[in-house]
Amino acid sequence: xxxxxxxxxxxxxxxxxxxxxxxxxxxxxxxxxxxxxxxxxxxxxxxxxxxxxxxxxxxxxxxxxxxxxxxxxxxxxxxxxxxxxxxxxxxxxxxxxxxxxxxxxxxxxxxxxxxxxxxxxxxxxxxxxxxxxxxxxxxxxxxxxxxxxxxxxxxxxxxxxxxxxxxxxxxxxxxxxxxxxxxxxxxxxxxxxxxxxxxxxxxxxxxxxxxxxxxxxxxxxxxxxxxxxxxxxxxxxxxxxxxxxxxxxxxxxxxxxxxxxxxxxxxxxxxxxxxxxxxxxxxxxx
Ligand SMILES: O=P(O)(O)OC[C@H]1O[C@@H](O)[C@H](O)[C@@H](O)[C@@H]1O
Numbered sequence: 170x171x172x173x174x175x176x177x178x179x180x181x182x183x184x185x186x187x188x189x190x191x192x193x194x195x196x197x198x199x200x201x202x203x204x205x206x207x208x209x210x211x212x213x214x215x216x217x218x219x220x221x222x223x224x225x226x227x228x229x230x231x232x233x234x235x236x237x238x239x240x241x242x243x244x245x246x247x248x249x250x251x252x253x254x255x256x257x258x259x260x261x262x263x264x265x266x267x268x269x270x271x272x273x274x275x276x277x278x279x280x281x282x283x284x285x286x287x288x289x290x291x292x293x294x295x296x297x298x299x300x301x302x303x304x305x306x307x308x309x310x311x312x313x314x315x316x317x318x319x320x321x322x323x324x325x326x327x328x329x330x331x332x333x334x335x336x337x338x339x340x341x342x343x344x345x346x347x348x349x350x351x352x353x354x355x356x357x358x359x360x361x362x363x364x365x366x367x368x369x370x371x372x373x374x375x376x377x378x379x380x381x382x383x384x385x386x387x388x389x390x391x392x393x394x395x396x397x398x399x400x401x402x403x404x405x406x407x408x409x410x411x412x413x414x415x416x417x418x419x420x421x422x423x424x425x426x427x428x429x430x431x432x433x434x435x436x437x438x439x440x441x442x443x444x445x446x447x448x449x450x451x452x453x454x455x
Contacts, residue, residue: 189264189293195241196268196289201299201449209388209451211324211423213415240287241322245270256290256302257446265292271308283315284308300448307437316436320369320400320429321447323390328383330403330421335360337377338399343370344431362424365405371432373399379426385454392428393446400429 190200201209245268250256259265271286286306293299307315327333336359344350346367355370359380377399379388390399402425404412409420428447435443 189291189299191266191268191291193245193247193268195243196245196270196287197241198291198299198301201293203297203451203453208326211326211419213419240270243270245287245289250288250290256288256304256444257292257300259290259292262295263292265290282309282311282313284310285315296450298448298450300446302444302446304442304444305435305437306442307439309439312439314436314438316434318429318431318434319396319445320398320431321396321427321445322400322402322425323427323447323449324423324425325379325381325388327379327381327422327424329381330362330424332382333362333424334380334382335377335401335424335426336380337374338370338401341370341373343368360401362403362405365408366401366403368401369429369431370399370401372397377426379424387452388426389450389452390426390428391448391450393444395435395443396428396430396445396447397433398429398431400425400427400431 189198189202191197192199198210199212203209248267248269250267250269268289268291269286270288271284284307286304286308288304288306290302291299292302301321303319303321305317305319309315338355338360339357341355343353343355345353346369347365360366375392375394377390377392379390381387392399403423404415404420406417406420409415410417428445430445437443
């Protein structure tokens with residue numbers, strides 16, 4: 170692992186020299202490349218914030234908290250996790266980095282009673298697979314449980330959103346955040362994109378694919394059982410024009426598909442922990 174300063178502001182940790190780079194700001198994976206050195210993740214040219222795998226918790230119960238959680242806008246620290254517990258154990262042919270966020274978030278009046286520890290391990294495997302495991306631990310000393318929801322925001326780079334399909338979510342139930350979170354059932358075909366999509370597919374299978382039909386590239390997300398759901402988002406033209414952190418045309422080159430636990434809140438008693446793992450792999454035909 171090699172750590173360096175980026176713009177004097179944020180520390181990045183590079184896993185191997187070419188494969189992957191992780192940003193301490195927000196606990197985000199900034200770059201994941203294939204063997205030809207091509208970037209597989211989407212990075213907005215407009216702002217750093219819209220980069221890639223955005224690991225964060227959503228503490229929905231607490232209305233005053235930032236939308237989409239606070240972990241993504243906090244500085245995490247690189248710190249090796251000594252007790253491995255449920256974390257995938259790094260082997261000699263893996264490269265990995267451990268990040269921690271355990272500060273009390275300031276300015277969240279309804280959250281001040283709770284102390285938590287968030288850890289993220291990012292592993293780059295010998296075949297280029299990228300595994301992220303997040304552990305949330307309740308370290309309250311006041312005997313109180315807390316509840317949260319969680320999602321990985323994985324921004325895949327695609328050549329053309331109109332030639333992008335998601336496979337594995339057919340016939341699944343989903344919440345549509347563009348229709349007040351209403352529940353619907355997906356049709357029998359792979360998902361394609363003709364306009365804005367902002368959904369959480371519920372209780373999905375564990376392997377979901379994102380096919381870039383123009384580039385003959387297929388990403389697969391493999392998730393563990395504690396991540397029951399899959400979030401899918403593309404803001405389309407109007408949404409991109411109104412998003413402060415996305416260029417007007419950038420919606421064409423990205424799709425957010427990430428493992429999540431949003432159907433039900435996770436409730437943790439003091440000193441209990443929860444882990445959620447997603448592994449990304451890519452297959453290219455040319
Ligand atoms: O910019 P972020 O935090 O990655 O979020 C992008 C989108 O992610 C989706 O999952 C949310 O439902 C949207 O509301 C949100 O705008």
